[in-house]
Amino acid sequence: MTATFCKLFAFYVKMRYNKAMAFTHTTGRYASLGTISTIPGDVIDLFWTLLDRNLIGVFDLEPIINFELTKSADGNLAVTFSQPGDLTTVTFDTDYPFNESWPCHFHAVDRLGRETIMTPSEI
Numbered sequence: 001m002t003a004t005f006c007k008l009f010a011f012y013v014k015m016r017y018n019k020a021m022a023f024t025h026t027t028g029r030y031a032s033l034g035t036i037s038t039i040p041g042d043v044i045d046l047f048w049t050l051l052d053r054n055l056i057g058v059f060d061l062e063p064i065i066n067f068e069l070t071k072s073a074d075g076n077l078a079v080t081f082s083q084p085g086d087l088t089t090v091t092f093d094t095d096y097p098f099n100e101s102w103p104c105h106f107h108a109v110d111r112l113g114r115e116t117i118m119t120p121s122e123i
Helices: 003-017 041-055
Strands: 028-031 064-071 076-083 086-097 105-111 114-118
Touching: 041 064, 041 076, 041 086, 041 105, 041 114
Parallel strands: 028 114
Antiparallel strands: 064 076, 064 105, 076 086, 105 114
16 A cells, blocks of 8 residues: 555544544653653653553544553553443553552653653643
8 A cells, every 4th residue: 555545544534533543653652740850761661562562553532531540450550441431441560560659640642743752731
């Protein structure tokens, strides 16, 4: 497929179903100051990896999605994905050690391709 055909097809799907296709036209990825000052870069990278490998193409993603950090049964970090208006949640267990001092809630926000991991207070 050519890039032009892909763009036209994406436009058709968007118009046909009248849904924004969040996290599919990335122009840049960022983390807010509140995010980078409270969790390690590896955890921020984990959000993007989960999004790319497990969420995009599996779920119709909204422009704002939620990530909740919890402690798994083995004491490591677990990340739960959810989005507003959808009862579906998916929890991913990781090998990262859980840190009780980290905030529990983060959001991935897509603003016309500018994707940012943010804390709730920064939205």
